[in-house]
Amino acid sequence: MIDEYDEKTVSRWLEDGGDRTKTEILDALLRKKEVPPPALTKNGGRRVMKTLCNEANIEIDGEYLKPHGGRRRLGHELYASGKPEYAQQALRHQSIETTHEAYSDIKNEDVANVIDDVVGSD
Structure with missing residues (x-):
């Protein structure tokens, strides 16, 4: 080899x-020579994510470069776009209730927006 x-x-x-x-x-x-690469370390993964974000002109904020932060962001985007079932599947939550709990801040924001719309229309 x-x-x-x-x-x-x-x-x-x-x-x-x-x-x-x-x-x-x-x-x-x-x-x-078919030499397998070494396993990707956590810091190596962060470097790859940082490089990809820089190349795509994506601003990095806080936990975004951590693997769990990326997972949470995906769940947030799916849930916020009205697809909680997809968020559940992507995040591998056993129940939709777990997904609803994890993203209750989005649900609360939606409720607040609806209340504002109702109150504002009077």
């Missing part, structure tokens, strides 16, 4: 890599 290649050989591959970055060259080499 990759252990068979000494530092001199790897250095030559890096030099012959053209305009590609070292990471791109090494990634291609590891794929070619």
Whole structure:
């Protein structure tokens, strides 16, 4: 496997890599030699999320880059868009009541908006 290649050989591959970055060259080499990548760490996952957010011009706020924060955001978006059953399925809640509890702030906000609409129309 990759252990068979000494530092001199790897250095030559890096030099012959053209305009590609070292990471791109090494990634291609590891794929070619079918060397599995190491497991993704929590910090590695956050780096990937941060890179993707930067590339997509998404502002990062607080817990967003934490895995649970991303999960909560997905649930929030589904629930707020009127699809609590999808939120339940995506979050793997056993019951819809669990999902309703988790996002009761959205329900309370909806109720407040309806009250404001009713009171404001008088």
